[in-house]
Every structure is written in structure tokens, then in C-alpha cells.
Amino acid sequence: MISITGLKKTFNAGKPNEVIALQAVDLEIKQGEYLVVIGSNGSGKSTLLNLIAGSMLPTGGSVNIEGNDVSKLAEYQRSKWIARIFQNPLSGTAADLSIIDNFRLAALRTKSKNLIIGKTEQFKQLVKERIAALNMGLENKLDQPIGTLSGGQRQALTLLMSVMDECKILLLDEPTAALDPRSANNVLKIADDLIKQYKLTALLVTHNLRDAAVYGNRIIQMHEGQILKDISGAEKTHIQQNQLFEWFA
Amino acid sequence: MDFYITALIQGLCFGGIALGIYLSMKIFNIPDITTDGSYTLGGVVTGSLMTHHQSGFVIALAVIVSGAIAGALTGIIHTKLKINALLAGILVMTALYSVNLTILGRSNLPLLGLPGLFMSINFIADNPNQNALLISLIFVAAITLAIGYMLKTDFGIAMRATGNSEAMVRALGVNTDRMKIIGLAVANALTALSGYLVAQQQGFADISMGIGIVITGLGSVIIGETVINWLQITSVWLSLTLVLAGAIVFQLVLAFTLSIGVDANLLKLVTAAFVLVIVGLPRLTGRAA
DSSP states (O other): OEEEEEEEEEESTTSTTOEEEEEEEEEEEOTTOEEEEEEOTTSSHHHHHHHHHTSSOOSEEEEEETTEEOTTOOHHHHTTTEEEEOSSTTTTSOTTSBHHHHHHHHTTTTSOOOSSOOOOHHHHHHHHHHHHTTTSSOTTOTTSBGGGSOHHHHHHHHHHHHTSSOOSEEEEESTTTTSOHHHHHHHHHHHHHHHHHTTOEEEEEOSOHHHHHHSOSEEEEEETTEEEEEEEHHHHHTOOHHHHHHHTO | OHHHHHHHHHHHHTHHHHHHHIIIIIISOOOOOTHHHHHHHHHHHHHHHHHTTOOHHHHHHHHHHHHHHHHHHHHHHHHHSOOOHHHHHHHHHHHHHHHHHHHHSSSEEEOTTSOOGGGTOOSSTTOHHHHHHHHHHHHHHHHHHHHHHHHHSHHHHHHHHHTTOHHHHHHTTOOHHHHHHHHHHHHHHHHHHHHHHHHHHHTEEETTTTTTHHHHHHHHHHHHHHHHHHTTOOOHHHHHHHHHHHHHHHHHHHHHHHHTTOOGGGHHHHHHHHHHHHHHHHHHHOTTO
């Protein structure tokens, strides 16, 4: 699904404050894989995610999605494959727009936004049903600005928005870092359900080792811009939080 | 009475600027001061084409296109060269002064006696002032309907989201640079339409007609915004209508100031003070704002 070869990223190249964030990373992510990425601060995990999303362009190497070289494509051009959940719940939604407007835009992620009115009654009904399935009591607040909701509610809705349109890859960039433990749990459960239901290929960057142990079917540890450990299959399923903790020793 | 009707017409004529500023400042979150230049551009294009006896339709179209080009230039400078929006606006505004002077050929061009928009249809034959009021009302209503419809469409939702959460909009497949360029083009086309109306209403095009006009737009938007925030309005139509109402209130206040005998030379000072009061009032009275 995603095939990364020799991916490099250097910030401030040639200057005294040069930082090598990624040094020639090779990574093959198969369809349906739920990859958890852990690593200390500055290990390059966010850079890896940003390079896949296209919000940064690589210094060298390439990113292929379904056989297409997307290394040079801008973020908005990669959106036909990729949906993204940000660390900051405020980034994933447009605060002043109503819930229904946010969903309408999300439903057009892979399509062009034309001069037609797409918020039909039928569309509203569809959104209502999807939101009702979250059991958060938000289905009757469709016309409320999404900014009036809590961070957890917004993050949950952002997840739901990502599957409003055809989605193959879901990038989760520390989606629960700004949430309380209960909301965080809830958001990751919703993500897990959606990934299974829609058979998505997903990538979760997290600092929470408990989440890293519980979720996903493959885990990698990044260190100084390289992949240090890569574990999948049964070994990942049985991995414990304290084992992961020892990786950082 | 006629005095206030004229103020009312003027308020409607400035509706284009108000809607333009609303679009750039409130929807796109970009402080755009190309306004001074694009408003004058609208006026001088109108003036020079009227003296060349072009039809009203052609003139309006030329005004829209020229305003849009000015706005798009600011947008391109801002997004492609990554220059601060304020500076980009100032650059284009400054350059437009020479462009405007070249188009006009001199600093002032009287248009009296030429058949313009306000004489095109006679709804109320015996009262030209009321007739002009009706025509400007229809004209501004048509613009508002067009902009309101645009903001309700899928494209419009993407526009509104661009000023709100750029990271999200990019992740949802929108080229935000292109969106901002289009947005500024539309905003300045609206501003130029104000120049089109005002030049015809006052009967001349003048090279300095746009100096400080951005404050008129800002003041109108802020009056509208105050009410929008106060009543927590989310409807697009109502918001646009309130912004227009803001433009009218603004002109009525200025007319009132003149009528109580304030020196016309102090008008800009009064304008600035009035805008300051509107901006400051919500902050002083309620912590909520």
C-alpha cells in the first residue's frame, strides 16, 4: 500500500543548526496494516508521518502509494488516498463552521468542490445516522458551530469525517495527546472500529505505550531518524506495555 | 429628507466594499487593503468607459474583471511569494495609483450628463433620488444574492473553512493558495463594484476617491459583526444582510454628523473616531467579546 524507500529529511541543510530528522528510511506498509510508531522526541516519527501526508517534502528518497510515486505531490493532492487526524483537535475541524458544513467538506475530500449546494436533506440524514452511531448525543446539533464542542467530541467527529469519503490510509498524529484519559480511550476505540470496518491502512504515532501495546498489528520504534525495532504478527499481539517500556531504557 | 435618502443610497453603494472586506477579513482572515486601490480602479474604469459611451453592461463587466485582477495579484503576491498580506495589499494599492491615473488620464473626470445606471430605468419618474435608491437597492440585492449563494455551495464551504482551519482544508484536498487568490479576487471585484456605483452616483471619477475608503468597509463590517456576535447568528444570508446594514448605518451616522454642523474637513477624523468607538465598545462593555 505504502512503500517508502531511502526516505531522507534534513532541516537547515548546510547551516550550523542542521538537523537530520530522517536518514534513509525504508518501510513497506501493507494493505490493512495498522502500524504503531513510537519513539522519543526528535526520533523522526512525526517527520515520517508528515512526509507521507505531504505537509513536508523529502530531501531524498521516495514515497509510493498504491504504486504511484507521490513524493512530489502537495498535501492536497494526496488527499485522494489519505485522511488525517491531527494532534490538535482544533486543526482537524473548522471551528466557526457548523457540524454539517464540516461533514460536507469531508465528504468531498477526494472530489472537487463545485458551485452547487450539496447540503441536501438526504445528506443531512446520512450524517445524522453516522453521528448517532457514536452515541454522543450530537446528532441533533448539526447546525451548531463545531467549535462549541469539546476536544474529545471534535476528535471523534474528525475520525468519522475521514470515512465520509473514500479513504484508504488513515494517519493519526498523536490524536489523543490533548485529551483526557476517558476521551482518549473513546477516540482510539472509534478509530480502531473504523479501521476494521473500512479495512483501512493506518498509521498511529503515539507516546502512550499502553495504547501502543493495545492497538495495531505492527509496531516500529524510531530512534535518531532510523527504524530501530519492527515487530508484527503474533509477537505484536502479545506484546506488553512493560516490554515496550524497556525499549526506551 | 432627501439628505438622508442620499446617505442611504451612499450606504448601499458602499455595500460592495463592506461585502468585500467581510469576505477577506472575516471569511479568509486576511487583512486586505488593496481596497483603496481597487475601489478607485472601479471608479476610473467606469468613468473612462462612460466617456467612451460604452453600454452599462460592458462597464460593469470591465469593472468586475479589473477589480478581480487587482485582488488576484495581491493574492498571488501573498501566497506564492509568501509576503505578508498587508504588505502585498499595500504594494498593489500603490501600484494601482499609477494605473488609475493612466486610465483616467487626469485627476478628475466629471460624468454629469452622461447616461449611467441611475438614469437607465425610471421606476419613479418624478423623483430621481428615490429612483436612484430603488436602483441601488436592486443592484446591491443582486450582488448579495450571488455572494450568499456562493457561500452556501460546496465551494463556499471550502472557502469559509480556509480562513478557519487551513491545515484541515489542505488535508481535505483543497489548494488553499488557489482558494485565497480566488477569494481576494472576488472581494476586490465587489470593492470595484462599489467604485462603479459611487462614481455614477456622485457624478465624477476622482483619483483620490479611494483614500481611506478601507475604513468605511471595516467600520461597516464591524458594525455588522457586533450584531452578528451579539445575537450569535450563524446564517449566511442574515450575516451578509447585517454587514450591508452596517454600511448603511455608517453612512447615516456620517450624514448626521454633517447635518449637526460638524466641519466637513473633520469628516475623516469623525470617521476614524466612530470606527474606534464601535471596535472598542464590545471590548469595554462585555468581557465575552
